[in-house]
Amino acid sequence: MAVRLFAKSLTSRAPRTARLFSTTVGQGEFPGGQTVPYVNKIHVLDPKDNEIIPAYRVMDQQGKIVPGASLPEGIDEELTVEMYKHMIRLNSMDNVFYDAQRQGRISFYMTAFGEEGTLFGSAAAIKPRDMVFAQYREAGVLMWRGFTLDQFANQLFSNEGDLGKGRQMPVHYGSRELNYQTVSSPLATQLPQAAGAAYGFKLAKEDRIAICYFGEGAASEGDFHAALNIAATRECPVLYFARNNGYAISTPVKDQFRGDGIASRGAGYGIPVIRVDGNDIFAVYEVTKKAREMILSEGRPVLIETMSYRQGHHSTSDDSTRYREVSEIKHWKDTNCPMNRLKLFMMDKGWWTEERDIALKDIERTNVLTALTKAEARGIPELHTMFEDVYAEKTPNLIEQEQEMLQHIAKYPEHYEGGH
Template sequence: MLRSISSTCLPILHHRRIHLGHLPNSQSPIVSTLSFFNSITPDSEKIPTFRVLDGVGKPVDGAQLPEIDAQFARRLYENMQLLPTLDTVLYNVQRQGKISFHMTSHGEEATIIGSAAALELDDEVLGQYREMGVLLWRGFGIDSVMAQCFGNQDDMSGKGRQMPVHFGSPKHHFHTISSPLATQIPQAAGVGYALRRAPGRRSRSIAACFFGEGAASEGDFHAGLLLASTIPSPTLFIARNNGFAISTPSTEQFYGDGIASRGPGYGIDTVRVDGNDILAVLAAVREARKRTLEQGRAVLVEAMSYRVGHHSTSDDSFAYRQRSEVEDRKRIDNPIARFRLYMESQGWWSAADEEELKARLKADVMTAFKRAESLPRCELSELFTDVYAGEEPWNIKEQREELTGLLKKYGDTWEPWRTELAKFKNKGQDLTQSNP
């Protein structure tokens, strides 16, 4: 049972508090009133969301828009339009059986392109699997996107050994994507720490890590934020809260106030931004990057959006949400339409510009698709290269010899293998004509 402390004890307690300062390992003030808390904001308010453009592209009262000119705005918009153009073609191509897999960015174009534009080109990016737009912003090119998805001889991401949309490019400072959720989060903290220790980069480069709100439920999320805030390292964590982790809505993923509420627990600066407002994302990530670099420790950005498309080509989202819900979100809060309306109000865009852009992007994407479809895969022997640095280990040699023996025995006689071998450059002869 709690009871009041007699007034005769107060001078003694007061004297001891002055003498002792505060409890060990804490700056928390000592109080005599029992009080629980469940919020990081005053008066138990929810964390606010930063926005500068409303749903119809008009600046919000009192908002300070980031400084951009017409040329930069047009580049932002063209990249936003390129994403759905590519996604639509690749989604349909997968349905035709020409590639094995695809994931779209429908509804998240502002989050991805706005973040990409706020980063420096040599910041190290560790993505999840919807960050194709970051590579496009950095000049990766449509042909390179198609080559990776088809796994043909021009695929410099992984020589056809990775799933589609699992990009990687050392040239563009984009670390190769891996499928397991959240593995990139602690890795990003390690990359940030390496940058901090690199004399030529510690004052100019950060690690930027993208992930969905579903990945934030993994243990690696907590390990990454703890490492980057405590060691510390200049790592910017960008959470794409699009409302769904595959088929699980965010309301069933966590009880707390989104992902942003977790940042202060690790002592890092945090902001929540309207992920459908590209100018808000641009401004928020610019400031977050600045703080990351100046403080040398983690910063967390939560971008609130909505996944309009299916999770992937392996998913039918209408099995767990109403089609009308998706259509309403497309109509009410389309990030591309919102920014287009703003550009039109500034005199930076017109109906003619829109028509020309869509025709040009569609033509460019279809040209790249037809080229990628016509190219063979890499040589089959590339399956065993680039696995380990240094001298090739015995197990790789053994696996190559085993495959070579099987191909020599069955490659010309078994129809499934003969069909597959025809898709490779040199039709697998780089193995079958070599000595085992």
């Protein structure tokens, strides 16, 4: 109920605010059907005077349901345990492959430490047919949909089993089968793409939405504004899911914007918004489910802002201790870790034990190491795959390029072991 009422209040904010100005002296109609009230005194709307948009929460830091809240509909022991198991699997994968990069076995990696609640809470609330447009920290969403450890490892090693055939840098996953668009490096490009795909779903009258993940740093890109405006004006069935984890690489939020986060921007585009405690997996699940219902029933986009914290470095190319204190990272890990919060809840309910926890972590680490070993031993994609997939039939220039490559390899065979 709190989610519904808050989202609804945003749509009626303008008339309520207008009544606070001064005496109304009529109203005027302007192009586009917009009706604007006139007042007899100047009134400056200062964002400093606005109330801070609240964050929805179900479970506190100690794993207790907060007063007045209850478990969201659909959450039971089976689903809760399954979400936690996936959090452990992702955490194990992040630890192993982060170390593998440090050992020089893969070239790049990004972890999701501290943001597991946003990933699995939202992934469990959407439908498999919904199209995912990810940024680069949403491996957990793909994992929830069934992407295997072997598939993750194959992509990271760019081997012959990689669905992308070795064309992408590590962590740029994609799966046509699982409705997960391939990640691309340029920041925020997925935002307008999601609006376009959603508009296509609308025209085709398909019962599904697009969900687009991005960080608060990406919201500083021009594509963010273009995408939200397109989605709002064309009434596209798209859910924009902002992960506000505190930092855009090394830039803290205080240096990124002066407004009330990302949620405050929704009103300017006429988009309902919901802010949620991103470290509370139950709250994320409930608001994502609610947002999806609103999108399909009301025929309009929704913006969610999850308030979380990035416990790890931005990537293996980053050392976050250069711009934030180790004590800050430790504080968030100790007091606001979404995995610990869910574990405490399950143990309090009798759904989990410390013994099961230790055993699961051992199993998942072993499974990840096995996937890594197998992927590392596989060969790289065949050279001819470089010229496939983009066109149904090879174009003349591609044929020419392929021939030039083969001639080059034939001329310098000592540099290309096994013809690769």
